[in-house]
Amino acid sequence: MAKPKIATTSLAGCFGCHMSLLDIDERILDLIEIVDFDKSPINDIKTFTGRCRIGLVEGGCANEENVEVLRAFREHCDILIALGECAIMGDIPAMRNLVPLRECLDEAYVNGPSVYNPSGAVPNDEEIPLLLDKVYPINEVVKIDYFLPGCPPSADTIWQALVALLKDKPLDLPYELIKYD
Numbered sequence: 001m002a003k004p005k006i007a008t009t010s011l012a013g014c015f016g017c018h019m020s021l022l023d024i025d026e027r028i029l030d031l032i033e034i035v036d037f038d039k040s041p042i043n044d045i046k047t048f049t050g051r052c053r054i055g056l057v058e059g060g061c062a063n064e065e066n067v068e069v070l071r072a073f074r075e076h077c078d079i080l081i082a083l084g085e086c087a088i089m090g091d092i093p094a095m096r097n098l099v100p101l102r103e104c105l106d107e108a109y110v111n112g113p114s115v116y117n118p119s120g121a122v123p124n125d126e127e128i129p130l131l132l133d134k135v136y137p138i139n140e141v142v143k144i145d146y147f148l149p150g151c152p153p154s155a156d157t158i159w160q161a162l163v164a165l166l167k168d169k170p171l172d173l174p175y176e177l178i179k180y181d
């Protein structure tokens with residue numbers, strides 16, 4: 001029987017949540033006994049090859065490409081998990097939400113104290129995804145089934161969540177895995 005598939009992606013995140021997934025260490029061998037990885041930076045598969053049981057999404061939506069990828073994950077995955085604070089709340093990338101987008105671009109490319117840009121042009125190549133007006137938590141763009149908090153969620157949190165969901169068990173994580181104080 002074909003194994004269920006897992007897909008992962010990093011939107012506006014730092015890949016720290018993916019590093020935490022890899023921190024399950026030797027349990028990754030157990031994981032690949034029961035699942036195949038589909039589209040993911042872990043195996044560098046760029047496009048979905050079929051229906052996925054679980055999609056893990058790190059990072060919020062900061063640009064139009066993030067939105068496109070996120071919608072593709074919703075379309076292809078039975079269960080979609082917001083992995084970490086950037087996906088859940090925007091986290092550090094969302095600090096730009098405090099400033100109008102035009103001012104952010106001006107500071108980054110035109111008038112910032114360390115900027116040298118005689119032309120005064122803001123990069124606008126058509127290959128560069130357009131920035132959204134602000135950074136959005138992913139649940140404001142598509143329906144999310146589960147949220148794993150933390151920056152990043154611990155390897156044990158990710159492991160226990162995956163095992164429970166793959167075994168069709170309720171996601172009932174112990175308090176110590178989801179408290180951050």
Ligand code: SF4
Nearest residue numbers: 013014016084085086
């Ligand atoms: S939640 Fe933390 S570790 Fe995960 S992508 Fe965001 S900043 Fe990185």
